Amino acid sequence: MSKQAPLIALAGNPNVGKTSLFNLLTGSNQKVTNYPGVTVERFEGNFIGIEGASVIDVPGTYSLSARSAEEELAIRSVAGLGGEPQPDLVVVVVDSTQLSRNLYLALQVRELGVPVVLAVTMTDLCDGDGPDLAALSSAFCAPAVAVSGLNGEGVDKLTGAVQAALDAPSHEPSFSWELSGPLAEDVAAITPHLPESWNAAAGPRATALSLWSLLSLDGEDELRDIPPSLREASAKRSGSDRDIEREVILARYAQVDRVIATLKAETAATRRGTERADAVLLNPVxxxxxxxxxxxxxxxxxxxxxxxxxxxxxxxxxxxxxxxxxxxxxxxxxxxxxxxxxxxxxxxxxxxxxxxxxxxxxxxxxxxxxxxxxxxxxxxxxxxxxxxxxxxxxxxxxxxxxxxxxxxxxxxxxxxxxxxxxxxxxxxxxxxxxxxxxxxxxxxxxxxxxxxxxxxxxxxxxxxxxxxxxxxxxxxxxxxxxxxxPSVPLLLELPPYRRPKVSAALRMMWQRSALFLKEASGIILVCTIGLWLLLSFPANAPNAASFEERRVQAEATLNGEDLDAALSVIDNQESADQLQGSYAGKLGRVIEPVIAPLGYDWKIGIGLIGSFAAREVFVSTMGLVYGLSDDVDEETATLREKLQTAQREDGSPVYTPLVGLSLLVFIALACQCMSTLAAVRRETATYRWPLFMFAYMTALAWVASFVVYQGGQLLGFS
Amino acid sequence: MSPLSKLQPGATGTLRALDCSRSFRRRLMELGLLPGTEVRLVRRVSVGDLVEIECRGCHLSLRLSEAERLFVDPA
Known part of the structure; x- marks a missing residue:
């Protein structure tokens, strides 16, 4: 049954060291894609120790039952549903300090009939010697290997166990718990409604997926691609007086407890350090x-x-x-x-x-x-x-x-x-x-x-x-x-404190930042180019000729540094003039009536339009508007002076502290970020929510700035 | 039977009934909070109306309002 390119799924509870193990098994050779239909990263990599094999990192979960599309990913990868390839073997990472809860998940995987290898972590944290792996292996009918995600100890052994299991899948596929009579009837009623694509007409897989449907589908779930007939059948069965969920979960835990009873070793871990730390860290004051x-x-x-x-x-x-x-x-x-x-x-x-x-x-x-x-x-x-x-x-x-x-x-x-x-x-x-x-x-x-x-x-x-x-x-x-x-009841696991692993933190930092670069760069690029075009065209200042005349005159009368200074003043004035005549300048004048009640003039309007690419572009746009060269930043003294001395047509200053406050409020509240809107569009798969976000934030910004500026004026501030 | 939330911090009890929404109940049970299981109330955080409980070696936090609907026989 050994295939050319075996696929190994790596499953486990959250906080058990699954990700470190994945990194150890695959090295830096990882491929990050999205699960089809949902925007969750899917990590796949080459299994270093086994030629041609690849490993997929299943999202961390306590159970394969699911309510949301995201939770569904675990069962999708483990059972090979919804377009995911079916794995040839599942490595379940088991935290030896939390055996029963971890084996609960392992048991669910086992129910599917797929070969399982247990990777037992955190054995050094157990009070005793940790679980007896030989006993665990024989009681659970699956190889069990101790590994450390911290130093990579045991990874060779794990690789060997995986290789052996791939070569000769010898464990009993029916290892599970016995269904009671009524439960067997429930399963028999569900099985015919399982979609053909689930490839589960009979056998342990059919039983497991029927149980999954009974526990996961409840009318309030947000699971997708579930055939209506399956929903109906599950609702009919779980609507009965019998408490199917309790029966199934109790039976599974009873099975897990039987396994654990055969391991005489002490596996409990003391949390004295953690409890002492929490007495302070969770103290309300x-x-x-x-x-x-x-x-x-x-x-x-x-x-x-x-x-x-x-x-x-x-x-x-x-x-x-x-x-x-x-x-x-x-x-x-x-x-x-x-x-x-x-x-x-x-x-x-x-x-x-x-x-x-x-x-x-x-x-x-x-x-x-x-x-x-x-x-x-x-x-x-x-x-x-x-x-x-x-x-x-x-x-x-x-x-x-x-x-x-x-x-x-x-x-x-x-x-x-x-x-x-x-x-x-x-x-x-x-x-x-x-x-x-x-x-x-x-x-x-x-x-x-x-x-x-x-x-x-x-x-x-x-x-x-x-x-x-x-x-x-x-x-x-x-x-x-x-x-x-109603909001979902809060249920958080409080894991024991552990020394953070530098490499893990660095990897997480890079993966999240890469998301930012990937999402933002394209849109910002398009926006800044668009903005640059708006600001640069028409390319000629309305009275280019007069600037040319002044240049000629300066060249005739001045020389040396004086000439350079004079020329750069003329250049900057010309580009400011050009900007006023540009499309962006015209746009600024168009929106001026809307922003005038907030205390802004059309030049600020250009800045606000510019900041749609990214808010900080406001600074460089204002630099352009005031005829400074384009490499100004927020610390540039000349730009500050320009703002302080800018005047309205009646000679009063444009920028008063009150205008500044109104502007701060506007920048804080307005949704001036195309990349954010694009990200929301992608995550929600509809234009409705980004549009709503833009509308409510802009309205909020306008009203708040209006209140600040007009209210401030009424109170006599300026 | 009394609500889990009424236990003294540090005291244990045997879980008897979970009177919460179906999905939340399933979630709790899958984490090992099954009828017949021993549960310890580790601490109550009055400001946030939260409790920390321990069950099968696992520490969980719940809101007080949810802990009031889990019923235990105090040990």
Whole structure:
């Protein structure tokens, strides 16, 4: 039965070291694709030890029963349903400190009749010698091998066991538990309705998939591609007075307990260290204080450490642009490459350092077991907003970038919770808003102290607080209006604390950041090129001739540095003039009446249009609008001065602190990010939700800025 | 029988009944919270209205409102 290219599925509970084992088995040679129909990554790699064999990483799960399309992936990969190839063997990773719960899953896999090899992990954490593997193997009728995901010990043995099982699948395929008379009738009633594509007309596979249907289908599940007749048959059976679920689960656990009873060794692990740590970390007062303290340090580190890296990226792209500029003849194509393509890609990659660092921290928190505690602590806050503790990770990722945060909602089990979280995540202060805040706050607000604290720093911290509060309030409102219905009860495992593994955290960081690059780069590229075209055409300033005249005059009267200075002033004025006449300039004037009540002029309008590609493009667009050369950033003194001295037609300043505040509020709330909208479109497979998101956030931003500006004026501020 | 949530922190009881929605009940049972199983209430976190319980060596957290619907015979 040994095939040319055997497929091995790697299944297991969450937090058992499955991913480290997968990495050990496949090395760096992994292929990441999406499961068809759902946007969940599917990891497949070559089995290093077995020529031609490949390994697929089954999403971590406690059971093969499923309610959501995402949960269904485990059964799809293990049983080979829904377009997934059927594996020749399943390696079930079993945490030896949690044997009964882990063997419950292994038993379900075994029921399908597929050969199983048990990979027993965490044996070093057991109080005694760990489980007697020979006894486990004979009681469970499957080879059992101890492996360590940390140092790779036992991987050779595991490979040998897999190879042997592939060569001679010798275990009894019928190893299972006995169905009671009524349960056998239930199964017999379901089996004829199993779809033909499930390839389960009879035998253990038919029984297993019938039981799966009885336990998984309940009228409220969100499973797809289930034939109506199967649904009907299951509903009829599970609607009876008998408690089928309890009967099945009890029978399975009884079988598991029989297996465990044969292993005399002590397998319980003490959690004294973990319990002692939790007494502090889960304490309502200390736990929260510690968490807040830790977050402060994390964000402080995020902003300090990312600085040099960001500079490096900027320098790199600047160098690239000038190299291209030097190598190509002047003209449309060169400008498109340097300003559109390189500038566009650069504006994406510049966020990468912050995003990488934030995901590194999140990875360490998850790997150490602390993240489950944070979700636990945050549940109260999240519940008030109609969310649950699980929404915390996406919300926190939103501080880096909304795109990975939207992808992080995939772990949520109910579609309602997922959509709700997705709708509010873009309100969190992402890395792209930071340069805009820095520019506005730096230019328009005093540097002085307020009660001994720097005003500008307070304002910046205030923007983070504001965005988080608004996101929670928005979630609360949406959960009471659009996304009504009960939220899923919270059920979290609190795994023992473990020392995080650097390589695992780094790998997780890279995989999540790669998602950001993959999702964002294409769209931002298209947007920045589109924006660049809008800003650059028509190419000639309305009165190009007069600028040419001034140039000739300057050349005649000045020389040396004075001439250079004068010429660059003329150049910048010309490009500012050109910009005013460009399509973007016209667009800015078109939207001026809409944004005037918020205190903005048409130049700010251009900036706001520009920021659709990525919010930070606002800064460089404002640089263009005010006739500075295009390599300004938020720290540039000249851009700040330009903003401070800009005047309206009546001579009053355009940018007052009140306008600045109104602008901060607008940038915080408006959905100015094409990539986010595209990600939502992809995740929900409909235009409805991205459109809704855009509409509600823009309306919210407009109203809030209106209230700030008009209210501020009424109160006598300026 | 009394609700699991009424146990003293650190006390154990034998689970008798799970009175929750079908899917949540199935989930709990699959994690080993079956009638007849011993459950320990590890701690109550009053601020968040949450409880931490231990069952078959596994630590889980639930909301208090859900723990009120799990019934145990105190040991």
């Amino acid at each position: 200390f736990g929260f204080a510690l968490f807040l303290g830790m977050m402060t340090v994390v964000f402080q580190a995020l902003f300090t450490w990312s600085g040099p890296l960001i500079e490096l990226v900027e320098t790199g792209f600047g160098w690239l642009a000038s190299a291209v500029e030097a190598g190509l003849p002047e003209g449309f194509f060169r400008d498109l490459l340097t300003e559109g393509v390189i500038g566009g890609v650069g504006s994406v990659v510049v966020f990468l350092p912050q995003i990488l660092l934030l995901f590194l921290f999140i990875g360490i928190m998850e790997d150490s077991g602390y993240m489950a505690r944070v979700a636990f602590l945050m549940d109260r806050v999240m519940r008030a907003a109609g969310l649950n503790g699980r929404a915390f990770v996406p919300m926190m990722s939103g501080f880096a970038c909304a795109i990975p945060a939207i992808l992080a909602t995939r772990t949520m089990e109910r579609q309602r919770d997922r959509l709700l979280t997705m709708m509010v995540v873009p309100l969190m202060t992402c890395a792209a808003r930071l340069p805009v805040y820095t520019l506005i706050i730096g230019a328009l607000f005093p540097v002085d102290d307020w009660l001994g604290m720097p005003t500008q720093g307070l304002l910046m911290a205030g923007m983070y607080l504001f965005s988080t509060l608004i996101a929670l309030i928005a979630a609360g409102v949406l959960s009471k209006t659009l996304f009504t219905g």
